[in-house]
Amino acid sequence: MGCDIGGIVCYLFPILVSLLLIRAAYVWYSTGKPRRRADSESVRTLIVLGSGGHTAEMLSIVNVLLKDRFAPRFYVAAATDNMSLQKARVLEDSLVQHGEPSEGKKIEASQYMQIYRSREVGQSYVTSIGTTLVAIAHAVWLVLKIRPEVIICNGPGTCIPLCVSAFLFKILGVKWSCIFYVESIARVRKLSLSGLLLYKLRMADQFVVQWPQLQKKYPRALYEGRLM
Amino acid sequence: MGGGGGDGESGRRRIVFVTVGTTCFDALVEAVDSEKVKEALWRKGFTHLLIQMGRGTYIPSKVAAEDGSIAVDYFTFSPSIADFLRSASLIISHAGSGSIFETLRLGKPLIVVVNEDLMDNHQSELAEELADQKHLFCARPQTxxxxIDAMDLESLVPYTPGDALPVAKLINNFLGFPTD
Known part of the structure; x- marks a missing residue:
């Protein structure tokens, strides 16, 4: 009996692995291909914030997105960052005051969450391996909870575990999410580590830079002018 | 005397606002507090020097307003620096993109001082690029x-603020939403 189960596992395992690989190949192939949606319902949107200018750039995008289309909105910032979520709250509160939500439709309220940081500014790349593992576990949990359809980020370290977990869930068929990466305006000549990873791993559906000279260097990136 | 403008007008406050944001940038605070820099600012017609010193440990010396030298005052943090930026005639800032763009959008003359002690110093990229485009002056604490001596505020080119609409349009297009 036990031998049989072992045999079945021996047969099933390679099949499962091949199926997963085929699925991964399909997901990578589809990433970056425009999505066609006939219905104009809303999309669950994850916005990754970060100190050092990241938040201001992200909120400038949120500011011009249709609020009942990109809803509900989930803001995530590093646990050590007290300012960013506060700034997002100020923006969201100003929307409520201006009576943005259209009548009749019940729109889920925006949520604010904190995440362990994978790497503090100045932390060495070696020790950041351990902290990154913790951050990944936390990110997996957050992405499972949020189940975002759209992720918008611009390169604080926290966006990598979030994007990687979202991409894994995409492969596993848990949730299909589109990643929009807009490299921070502070990056003129070189991509950030986060940007470089997402670019090389081809995980972002659309990869945007804010300087033409950077676009020349990374031809798969798009240049759409400056945010700030 | 050219460049600075407004020199010698009595009773007119021309404020230099120095900001290091939430960082610790003693080298900058020490540099602006030096006699050399204070004299250079005075020669350019500035009457007051206000320093937001952040988490730094170097405490500048307060100087009351009097004839013949620039008045100096400082504080650590403020929830918003917008009012300080607005009342200033010159801003000397660390290289954080937040204060750079906040200042440029107000159309105020700006000297960005790059902190060379930071490990992953990508910040100089932005300051140098914007200095190449003549939107601001870029310096190191020692320069x-x-x-300040060489700057000509008239040579600065006003900064046109960016626009997030093209990126929003790209996101909508990709998701198959109508763009309006």
Whole structure:
């Protein structure tokens, strides 16, 4: 009996692995291909914030997105960052005051969450391996909870575990999410580590830079002018 | 005397606002507090120097307003620096993109001082690029005095603020939403 189960596992395992690989190949192939949606319902949107200018750039995008289309909105910032979520709250509160939500439709309220940081500014790349593992576990949990359809980020370290977990869930068929990466305006000549990873791993559906000279260097990136 | 403008007008406050944001940038605070830099600012017609010193440990010396030298005052943090930026005639800032763009959008003359002690110093990229485009002056703590002496505020080119709409349009297009 036990031998049989072992045999079945021996047969099933390679099949499962091949199926997963085929699925991964399909997901990578589809990433970056425009999505066609006939219905104009809303999309669950994850916005990754970060100190050092990241938040201001992200909120400038949120500011011009249709609020009942990109809803509900989930803001995530590093646990050590007290300012960013506060700034997002100020923006969201100003929307409520201006009576943005259209009548009749019940729109889920925006949520604010904190995440362990994978790497503090100045932390060495070696020790950041351990902290990154913790951050990944936390990110997996957050992405499972949020189940975002759209992720918008611009390169604080926290966006990598979030994007990687979202991409894994995409492969596993848990949730299909589109990643929009807009490299921070502070990056003129070189991509950030986060940007470089997402670019090389081809995980972002659309990869945007804010300087033409950077676009020349990374031809798969798009240049759409400056945010700030 | 050209460049600075407004020199010698009595009773007119011309404020230099120095900001290091939430960082610790003693080298900059020490540089602006040096006699050399204070004299250079005075020669350019500035009457008051206000320093937001952040988490730094170097405490500048307060100087009351009097004839013949620039008045100096400082504080650590403020929830919003917008009012300080607005009342200033010149801003000397660390290289954080937040204060750079906040200042440029107000159309105020700006000297960005790059902190060379930061490990992953990508910040100089932005300051140098914007200095190449003549939107601001870029300095190091040790070159600040020369930059102030040599600067011509008339040579600065006003900054046109960016626009997030093209990126929003790209996101909508990709998701198959109508763009309006």
């Amino acid at each position: 600040l005095c020369e930059i």
